[in-house]
Amino acid sequence: MGQRKTIEIDYGAVDTDRMRLNMGPQHPSTHGVLRLEVELEGEIVTEVVPHIGYLHRCFEKTCEFMTYPQVIPYVDRLDYISSMNNEWPFVMGVEKLLGIQIPEKIEYIRVILAELNRIANHQIAVATFGMDSGAFTPFLYLFRDREMILDLFEKCSGGRLLYNYFWVGGLQHDIPPTFKEDCLAIIKKVRETNAEVNNLLIKNKIFIERITNIGILPADVAINFGCSGPVLRGSGVPYDLRKDEPYSIYDRFDFNVIVGEGAMGTLGDCWDRNIVRVNEMEESCKIIEQAIAQMPDEAVDVRALVPKRVKTPKGEIYCKTENPKGELGFYIVSDGSTQPYRMRTRATSFINLSVLPEISKGYMISDLIMILGSIDIVLGEVDR
Amino acid sequence: MNSNEIFDKLKSEFGDDIISLTEEKNYDPYITVKRKNIKQICLFLRDIDGLNFDYLVNLTGMDWGKELGVVYHLYSISLKHRIVLKVFLSKENPVIPSVERCWKSANWHEREAWDMFGIQFENHPNHIRILCPYDWEGHPLRKDYVEQETYHGMRVPV
Amino acid sequence: MGLLDRLDNPYEIDGFFLGTVEDLLNWGRSKSDWYLSFGLACCAIEFMAINASHFDLMRFGSIPRATPRQADFIIISGTVTLKMADRIKKLYEQMSEPKYVMSMGSCSNSGGPYWEHGYHVLKGVDRIIPVDVYVPGCPPRPEAFFEGMIKLQNLINNQAIFRKRSSMSAEELAQLEERNQKQKEYMERAAIEYENYQETLKTGGMQNPDYNGKYTINLPKIRMIDHE
Numbered sequence: 001m002g003q004r005k006t007i008e009i010d011y012g013a014v015d016t017d018r019m020r021l022n023m024g025p026q027h028p029s030t031h032g033v034l035r036l037e038v039e040l041e042g043e044i045v046t047e048v049v050p051h052i053g054y055l056h057r058c059f060e061k062t063c064e065f066m067t068y069p070q071v072i073p074y075v076d077r078l079d080y081i082s083s084m085n086n087e088w089p090f091v092m093g094v095e096k097l098l099g100i101q102i103p104e105k106i107e108y109i110r111v112i113l114a115e116l117n118r119i120a121n122h123q124i125a126v127a128t129f130g131m132d133s134g135a136f137t138p139f140l141y142l143f144r145d146r147e148m149i150l151d152l153f154e155k156c157s158g159g160r161l162l163y164n165y166f167w168v169g170g171l172q173h174d175i176p177p178t179f180k181e182d183c184l185a186i187i188k189k190v191r192e193t194n195a196e197v198n199n200l201l202i203k204n205k206i207f208i209e210r211i212t213n214i215g216i217l218p219a220d221v222a223i224n225f226g227c228s229g230p231v232l233r234g235s236g237v238p239y240d241l242r243k244d245e246p247y248s249i250y251d252r253f254d255f256n257v258i259v260g261e262g263a264m265g266t267l268g269d270c271w272d273r274n275i276v277r278v279n280e281m282e283e284s285c286k287i288i289e290q291a292i293a294q295m296p297d298e299a300v301d302v303r304a305l306v307p308k309r310v311k312t313p314k315g316e317i318y319c320k321t322e323n324p325k326g327e328l329g330f331y332i333v334s335d336g337s338t339q340p341y342r343m344r345t346r347a348t349s350f351i352n353l354s355v356l357p358e359i360s361k362g363y364m365i366s367d368l369i370m371i372l373g374s375i376d377i378v379l380g381e382v383d384r
Numbered sequence: 385m386n387s388n389e390i391f392d393k394l395k396s397e398f399g400d401d402i403i404s405l406t407e408e409k410n411y412d413p414y415i416t417v418k419r420k421n422i423k424q425i426c427l428f429l430r431d432i433d434g435l436n437f438d439y440l441v442n443l444t445g446m447d448w449g450k451e452l453g454v455v456y457h458l459y460s461i462s463l464k465h466r467i468v469l470k471v472f473l474s475k476e477n478p479v480i481p482s483v484e485r486c487w488k489s490a491n492w493h494e495r496e497a498w499d500m501f502g503i504q505f506e507n508h509p510n511h512i513r514i515l516c517p518y519d520w521e522g523h524p525l526r527k528d529y530v531e532q533e534t535y536h537g538m539r540v541p542v
Numbered sequence: 543m544g545l546l547d548r549l550d551n552p553y554e555i556d557g558f559f560l561g562t563v564e565d566l567l568n569w570g571r572s573k574s575d576w577y578l579s580f581g582l583a584c585c586a587i588e589f590m591a592i593n594a595s596h597f598d599l600m601r602f603g604s605i606p607r608a609t610p611r612q613a614d615f616i617i618i619s620g621t622v623t624l625k626m627a628d629r630i631k632k633l634y635e636q637m638s639e640p641k642y643v644m645s646m647g648s649c650s651n652s653g654g655p656y657w658e659h660g661y662h663v664l665k666g667v668d669r670i671i672p673v674d675v676y677v678p679g680c681p682p683r684p685e686a687f688f689e690g691m692i693k694l695q696n697l698i699n700n701q702a703i704f705r706k707r708s709s710m711s712a713e714e715l716a717q718l719e720e721r722n723q724k725q726k727e728y729m730e731r732a733a734i735e736y737e738n739y740q741e742t743l744k745t746g747g748m749q750n751p752d753y754n755g756k757y758t759i760n761l762p763k764i765r766m767i768d769h770e
Binding site: 515516517524529531535536538539540541542 | 624625627628653657658661662664665669670
Binding site for chain 1: 584594658662
C-alpha cells in the first residue's frame with residue numbers, strides 16, 4: 001500500500017473552458033438541501049462556493065419564545081440523526097445553571113444511550129459514504145442493524161427518530177426491564193456486521209483506491225477552520241472532549257481516542273476520516289459494555305428531580321459535549337426568567353462544512369462527492 | 385493558564401483596550417474589551433507562547449436590548465485552557481474589525497452575525513448573508529425584529 | 543375499483559378476464575409509482591429507513607429516480623423554507639403529467655413545530671403546490687407512510703383517464719377533431735418516410751457525401767505516473 005497511480009492529463013490538445021456548475025439543492029449526493037456552486041477547469045475543481053440556508057428553520061429565534069423544557073424537542077431536530085446526543089449538552093447546561101446533581105444511575109443511562117446513538121450515526125455515515133462511492137449492499141446491512149438501536153430507543157422514549165428523552169433533572173421515562181440484554185444484543189450484532197462491512201467495503205481495494213489521497217486536510221488547517229470530531233481526529237489531532245475535559249462520568253471508562261494515521265495514503269485524507277468513524281463504533285461498544293457492568297442495579301425515580309417549573313438564575317453558560325460529528329455546544333444566556341434570553345448553537349456540521357472549499361480544490365468533480373461525504377454533514381444542523 | 389493570568393498579560397500589552405475581567409457564579413470567566421483593536425488582541429492571543437489560543441470555538445452575535453455585542457469563545461488545543469471575550473457595540477453604528485485573518489472559522493460565523501444581527505465586520509472577504517435568502521429584509525434575531533409580510537409572493541407570518 | 547377487484551367472469555372461460563382499458567392502465571400506473579429521490583429534513587432520514595432493508599419500499603413497485611422528468615410523484619419530506627420554496631415549485635413544474643404530491647410530516651403539512659415563530663418557514667407546502675396525500679407525524683412512522691402510499695395507489699386506481707364525447711363542449715370537440723387530424727397527417731408522413739428509408743437500405747445504406755473515411759480525433763495525451 002502507499003503506492004498509487006495517478007493519471008495526469010495533458011490538456012494541450014483539448015481546449016477547455018472554465019465552467020460554472022450548479023449542484024443542488026436537489027441532488028442525491030449532497031446529503032440534504034445543500035447547494036454547491038462549482039467552478040471547473042475541464043474536470044478539475046478550481047473553486048467551490050457552498051450556498052446554505054435552504055433548511056433554515058429559525059431554531060435560535062424560536063427558543064427565545066419557549067420555556068426550557070419546550071426547547072428540548074427543537075434541539076432534537078438540529079442533528080436529527082443523533083438526537084440523544086443533541087439533548088445532552090442543552091440539558092446539562094440548564095442543570096448546571098440550576099445546580100442540579102443527577103443521580104448516578106441516570107448518568108449511566110445517558111452515557112449508554114448517547115453511545116448507542118453515536119453508533120447509529122456512524123452507521124448512517126459509513127453507509128451513505130459507501131453509497132456515494134457506488135456500494136449499495138453495506139447500506140442495506142447497516143440500516144438493518146440500525147433498526148435494532150431504534151427499537152431500543154422506541155422502547156425507552158416512544159419515538160423512533162426524535163426522542164425528547166433527556167429531561168432537565170432526569171429522564172422522560174424509566175428504562176425498560178430488558179434494557180441490559182437489549183444493549184448487549186445490539187453490541188454483538190454491531191460487531192458482527194462491522195466485521196462483515198470491513199471485508200465488504202472498508203478493506204476493498206476498489207474502495208481504498210477511490211478514497212485515499214483525496215481531500216487532504218492538514219492538522220493546522222483543520223484547527224484553524226475550527227473543525228472537530230472525526231474530521232479533526234482524521235487529521236491526527238487527538239481532540240476529544242470525552243478525554244480532554246471529561247463531562248458526566250466519562251472519566252470512569254477505559255477507551256481510546258481514534259486518530260487518523262495515514263495508513264493508506266496521506267494523513268488527513270478521506271480514508272482517514274472514514275476509518276475513524278468505523279473504529280469509533282468499536283470504542284463505543286467498549287464504553288457501553290463497561291457502563292452496563294458498572295451501572296447500579298437499584299431502581300431510581302427518573303423524574304424525582306425534574307422541576308415543575310424551570311426558572312434559571314441569571315447567568316451565561318457555554319456547555320458542550322462530544323457529539324458523533326464533533327463538539328456541539330450551546331451558549332445559553334439566561335436573564336432569570338423561564339425562557340432563554342439567547343440560545344446560540346455551536347453547530348458542528350456548520351463549522352465542518354466551511355472547510356469544504358479549502359480541501360476540494362484541485363481534485364476531480366467526482367472526488368468532490370466523496371470529500372463531501374467524508375465530512376458527514378447534516379443540513380438540519382448546518383442551517384438550524 | 386487561568387483567566388487572571390490571561391487578563392494580566394492582555395492588560396500589560398493593550399492597556400486601556402482591555403476593560404475588565406468578570407468571574408461570577410453561573411458565568412464562564414469573561415474579559416470585556418473595546419472593539420477597536422480586537423483583531424490585534426486576537427492575533428496576540430493566538431500567537432504568543434503561553435496563550436496559544438489556536439481554536440475559535442464559537443462567535444456569537446448578541447442583542448442586549450440597548451446595545452449589540454459579539455462574544456468570542458476561545459480554546460487552546462495545545463494548552464487546554466479557555467477564555468471568553470466580550471465586545472459591546474452601539475446600535476447606531478455596529479461595526480467591528482473582522483477576525484477572519486486569525487481564525488478561518490470566523491468567516492462563516494461573522495457572516496451569520498451580519499445576517500442575524502446586522503453587525504458589520506470590517507475587511508471581511510465575503511460580507512454577504514448566509515442563512516436567509518440574499519434578498520431578505522431585516523435581521524431576524526434582533527429583539528425588535530418585525531417579519532416582512534410577503535417574500536416572492538408567499539405570505540411570511542401565520 | 544381496480545382491475546384485480548373484478549372477480550366476476552361472465553363467460554366462464556379460464557384465463558379470460560373482462561375489464562376496461564382504463565382499469566388496465568390505472569392498474570399498471572398504481573403498481574409502478576416512481577418517486578423523485580429528494581429529501582429535505584428529518585423525515586428524509588426516516589424515508590431512507592423506509593427505503594432500506596427493514597421496511598423495503600420497493601415491494602410497492604416504487605423506485606427512486608434522480609430527475610423529476612422520470613418521476614411520477616414527489617415526496618415533500620421535511621420543512622419547506624421560503625428559500626427552498628421556489629426550488630420545490632420548479633421541481634414540481636419539471637415533472638411530467640400525470641404527477642402526484644405526497645406531503646410527509648407535520649412540517650410540510652402545516653409548518654409543524656415551526657408554525658408560530660418560524661419566520662423563514664413556509665406554513666404548509668400546499669400554499670405553493672397541490673398536495674394529494676398528507677401523512678401526519680413528526681416524523682411519521684414507516685407504517686403511517688405505507689398507509690399514505692396505499693391511499694395514493696387507491697387514488698390512482700380510481701382516476702378517470704378517458705372522457706366521453708358526450709360530456710365535452712363544442713369547443714373541446716373541435717379541438718379534439720383538430721388534434722386527431724394532425725395525428726393522422728403525421729402518421730401518413732411517417733409511413734412515406736419509412737418507405738423511403740427501406741428504399742435507401744436496398745441501394746446500399748445511407749450515403750453521406752462528406753464522409754471520406756478519414757476522421758481524425760485529437761485525443762488528450764495520457765501518461766501514467768508512479769508515486770512512491
